[in-house]
Amino acid sequence: MRIQLFCLGLIALAIPSSLIDASAQDALKSKAVEAMREAAGYYVENVASHGGYVYHYSLDLKQRWGEGVATDDQIWIQPPGTPTVGMALLEAYAATRDAFYLDAATAAAGAVAYGQLKSGGWTNCVDLNPSGERRADYRNGKGRGKNNSSLDDGQTQSALRFLVLADLANRFRNTQIHQSAITGLDALLAAQFPNGGFPQVWTGPVSDQPIKPANYPEYDWRTEGRVKNYWDMYTLNDNVTGYVADLLIDAHRVYRDDRYLDALRRLGDFLVLAQMPMPQPGWAQQYNYDMQPIWARKFEPPGVSGDETQEVLQTLMRIAHVTGDDKYLEPIPAAAKWLRGSLLPDGRIARYYELQTNRPLYMKRRGDVYELSYDDSDLPSHYGWKTESQLAQLGKQFQRARGGLAPEPEASPRDLAKQAQQIIGALDAQRRWVSTFDGQRLVGQAKMPLGTPYLSSAIFSQNLSVLAAYVKSQSR
Known part of the structure; x- marks a missing residue:
């Protein structure tokens, strides 16, 4: 017996560890x-309504929340709503080629x-619901009410980016998706100002405005210069x-139309113009047509914003990488120092x-x-008055950008494997990822007691995307 065990041990030692790891x-x-x-089977077959999704659900699926309580006929566009779920489904399709995901994503796109x-x-x-209280002036003629296309919180951008990617996945054969994507992109380009900036909301093409660099207002901004619109x-x-920027990058990649790359460059030019002069070379949340910081909502004063400045630095690096133009990197050192x-x-x-x-x-x-x-x-408590510093990550990204290198992948294969194990282990008996309310403010501000279990479209999408990334990393 000892000899047999010893021999088996030698055989085991002779197997390369790489083969064990591969197995x-x-x-x-x-x-x-x-x-x-x-x-995904559970979420698509039980949670979806009309092919779309909201933010949060009670476990019995009798309560749905978007920005407040949602009806069965209402779906949400703003992340992490329907486009967020839809893009995760597209990632799952790209990783597995399982038509189930494409069908579900196509229904969401519809x-x-x-x-x-x-x-x-x-x-x-x-x-x-054609008689629903939240209906708007839809292009298909089945609604009525407001016609305000919004870029706030990624609403129009996420919808369009999802449609562009769904159009590609369907090989441009789904007429509804294709026409909606192209119509939306045309409207977005018409909403870009001459200086490359965008409004928060539009109902039609924007007006021509003079091109100016950012500057400080000479009036008392605390009491003057408030703009209702x-x-x-x-x-x-x-x-x-x-x-x-992310939408324009994907639109150019998918359709090979140089209008989207030109619009991206103009957006970069606007961000360069919008950098405030010394002593605060950062960016504000809102500017008037004279390129001065202005009030937005009554709790959003003019000021140089730490959060938006960090976001702009990331955006400028993406634009520089796609366009190959280092001029979009030039504002970064001064802003990072500030x-x-x-x-x-x-x-x-x-x-x-x-200011x-x-x-x-x-x-x-x-x-x-x-x-x-x-x-x-x-x-x-309803607003983020402080934000975490991302200076360390931004510094690493800037060094790569300055060297002409692409951004580093967000996770290594080893990290993806570890995350995949945790995500798989977190599924409950019904194959759901169940969250528990811990008191942290939720997107949409769903009201529920501490410890309440619920389903989250954000968590579902994030977990499905990570698993898809892991599967794809093992297929190369």
Whole structure:
């Protein structure tokens, strides 16, 4: 017996570790493919409504939340709604070539196309009930009401990017998806100002405006210069330009139309123009046509924004990489230096810094009244007044960009394998990824007691995308 065991041991020692690793990876890949299909099967067959999705669901699926309570006929466009889920399904299709994912993504794209406005874009919600309270002036003639195409929070950008990618996956054969994508892209290009910037909202082509560099207002911005229709003016708030850049990059890659690359360059030119002069070479959330920071909502004062500045730096690096033009990298060192010098004592970055003084600027709330303050001890909880510093990551990305290198992949194969194991293990008996409300503010602000279990489109999409990335990494 000892001899037999010893021989078996020698045989085991003779097997290369790479073969053992390969066998384990094959097994994990098979489990990942199975988990993807089971989880997506549950979500598509039980959660989807009209092919689309909202943000959150109760486990019994009787309650649905987007920006507030949603009906069975309402789907959400704003991330992490239908386009977010749809793009994860497309990633799963690319990794597995399982037609189930393409069919589900195509159904989601059809629901998105239904909600395209006559102005060419989207608002945050689509109401598929012709008499529904949230219906809008849809291009298909089945709605009525407002016609405000919005770039806020990635609404139109995510819808269009999903449709562009779904059009590609369907080999441009689905007429509804193709026409909706091209119509939306044409409307987006018509909404780009001469200086390359975009409004937050449009209903038609924008007006011509003079091209000027960013500058500080000479009036008392605290009490003067408020603009009611700030959404008509140049907007960076909530990564508007980053979402637009990603859309234009994908549109050019898919359709090979140089109009989208030209629009991307013009967007980069706008971001260069919009950098504030010294002593605060960052970016604001909103600008008027004179390129001065302006008020938006009553709790969004003019100021140089730490959050938007970090987003702009990432966007400029993506534009530089795609266009091959290093001029889009030139604003970055000064902005990064300003950010480093503006860090809060806890290492975070304030959302707002007062114009020229650079003091962190906050708001106090008394009922519906907001007052400017330098005191951060009692901040309203509905808004992100501080953000985590990304300077370390931005520095690494900048070094690669300056060397002409593509951005590093977000995760290595080893990291993807570890994440895949955790994600597979997190599936419950019904093949769902169940979240538990821990008190953190949810997108859409769903109201539920602490400890309440729920389903999240964001978590589903994220997990499906990671598994798809892992499977794809093992197929090369």
